[in-house]
Amino acid sequence: MAATMNRQILLKSRPAGEPSAANFELVGRPVPRPDEGQVLLRTLYLSLDPYMRGRMSAGASYAASAELGRPMVGGTVSEVAESRNPGFAVGDVVLSYAGWQDYALSTGGGLRKLDPKAAPLQAYLGVLGMPGTTAYCGLLEIGQPQPGETVVVAAASGAVGSVVGQIAKIKGCRAVGVAGGAAKCKFVVEELGFDACVDHRAPDFAQQLAAACPSGIDVYFENVGGVVQQAVWPLLNNFARVPLCGLIGQYNGGAPTPGPDMRSILSRRLTVRGFIVSDLAPKHPEAAEQLAEWYRSGRIKYREDVVAGLEKAPESFLGMLHGKNFGKLVIKVA
């Protein structure tokens, strides 16, 4: 281990509305040395995900805020660079939550060893990781899609949405995606196998969505809010289910965005349920096993948007909030 500098990207300030590069700060610190029982982790891949926007704010969210002056939080695939923990050997590859930095210490708690031969390592940050698990558990546990029903998901080319739609197809549903731009929509239909995908930037988006859902919508996997939600809501059938795990289209607004008229929830007997992936932990083992099987057999495909260089994390993250990524966004750190 010749490296002596640990680059860290700190949360410097909390955004008021739209976040910007000024909210982050790149610093160089000495590489820490592990104490007895610890391991030193070297970050190979850093996952960038929409939920991180919530962590930047001080307001109550579903998890504690990231701390000011500390490295931004985030899931990583890391390699054990030094070990003073008998459970880990140098060269072991683990799933960790080391954040936006080159190196981190760990006591080993919460680390999950990965098999580099089973799948590309970065897949454990996407289809085989938190986003895939979110899609699996949220769709099946809360959405409860039945064969023949119509499932709609936004950000359909993204890490979560792409898996939602493909599972919907496996379960015998009509899968309709929403994405930004013709290229993403084409990918969602032609590569991922959705029945349709509608461009939310189209001036007649709502009409196009209605045309793509001739039997209405039975499950709306909600991860964006905003204009997509507004177009979806009138199409929801009686007894439709709305698993709600993100509102990326509303994260930057100052004032709360009013939700849909409660009378629609009553008259159509909708179920709207917010969740984060950890709430559904009892289903995680099933998800891991099933997703790995579908991945191996080629039934679930995915696309990655891999950006090289830790220093690119802020601008890549900010671009993702505007849909500039195409597929699961991952930073290749080392």
Add this chain to the structure above:
Amino acid sequence: MAATMNRQILLKSRPAGEPSAANFELVGRPVPRPDEGQVLLRTLYLSLDPYMRGRMSAGASYAASAELGRPMVGGTVSEVAESRNPGFAVGDVVLSYAGWQDYALSTGGGLRKLDPKAAPLQAYLGVLGMPGTTAYCGLLEIGQPQPGETVVVAAASGAVGSVVGQIAKIKGCRAVGVAGGAAKCKFVVEELGFDACVDHRAPDFAQQLAAACPSGIDVYFENVGGVVQQAVWPLLNNFARVPLCGLIGQYNGGAPTPGPDMRSILSRRLTVRGFIVSDLAPKHPEAAEQLAEWYRSGRIKYREDVVAGLEKAPESFLGMLHGKNFGKLVIKVA
């Protein structure tokens, strides 16, 4: 059967906003004669319930609108006055859906024979009927209250709310009611045994509600919307459940009332589910058995507001929409 006139209260027009007596018309028609296979029912008690407001409108609701020029719909306890159906004898008392009129014909389908010795007949329109079943199934199936949790219900002295709170107590929860005025609040606490009841007319209602729920709210049985919902929402705990079966406080507004900020549903992982009692039909037998047992053993009490005279139905119904009744509103027709 000496009677020759059947008084009917027709739905004359649909309300634009607030309904009024002008939306109804009292007419006299000949008493119909049963054909072979039919019975003639004489209405003893007519149930008046908030859901009827929705039936007056043409807009899509959870059930078909009442028809213009036809008797208003409603549940009744009726007596068989003539029978040409071998399944029914003159004098049998049945639960029916005969509507706002003295007499109605039936083929016998959907009628349920009642035992006049088991309970006062009108109880089958309240605690042992649709309102009690709504409370039981909605609270237990959707609300899933756990011992030690806090359950809040509005219209707490009413037909549904009173049962919700008493079941919550039986299940080991803290039951907090909301009602209009000191007399109702006193009744809810002293007679029904709720832990607290807050007057929604108080200027510091929201503060009082917060004080009555020191550990927040885990189940909000939503049947009113409006200002009560606004006061409840900030108090909902993580993973709170909101069974939604009515919005009486919003029925008369023209424009849809925006719902709570979806971000609250996400960040606190709430479940909001609209339902009507028929959606939970698989649980009805259990509800009927359990409610009857609790009723017999005195564990569930209720209050009735019985008004004599079919002709009083419109003004009684309109008053109920403003909380003028005190207890389950029933019209004694004969």
